[in-house]
Amino acid sequence: MSNKTFAEVLQDLRYGTLHDELTETLQEVVNACISTGKGGSLTLQIKLKPGKSGELELTDTIKSTVPELEKGASIMWATPEGNLQRQDPRQMTIDGLKSIGKEDYQQLKKV
Structure with a gap:
């Protein structure tokens, strides 16, 4: 056997x-x-x-x-009301500048 x-x-x-x-x-x-x-x-x-x-x-x-991808961090600013936002509320705005989105960023990476 x-x-x-x-x-x-x-x-x-x-x-x-x-x-x-x-x-x-x-x-x-x-x-x-x-x-x-x-x-x-x-x-x-x-x-x-x-x-x-x-x-x-x-x-x-x-x-x-199972190994995991490392996660990035986010940087945000608190307003006096306790809300979070991506722009620094103390930073002055400059006219004529364009904020780019994720799609625009991906296009720039390809160039």
Whole structure:
């Protein structure tokens, strides 16, 4: 009698749903590592508990560390009323200057 491989057992656990979850989680970690340039991890823990009639109860735990992109900060100014705004209320305005939006900025980056 040949031994059943770990991969075969893995595909049997929870009727194959564990294998599906591991596949999805691995893809999530791989994609995040590629997009962030940072490392990640995937850990599978399988616990085996013997029963009284020769059976084994297997429980699994999946843990992953998915790297995240660094988030930028926003700079805002408080008004005397306690509101936040992007322009410094103490800064004087100069006529003729144009404020650019995100689309304008993206166009400038391409040049």
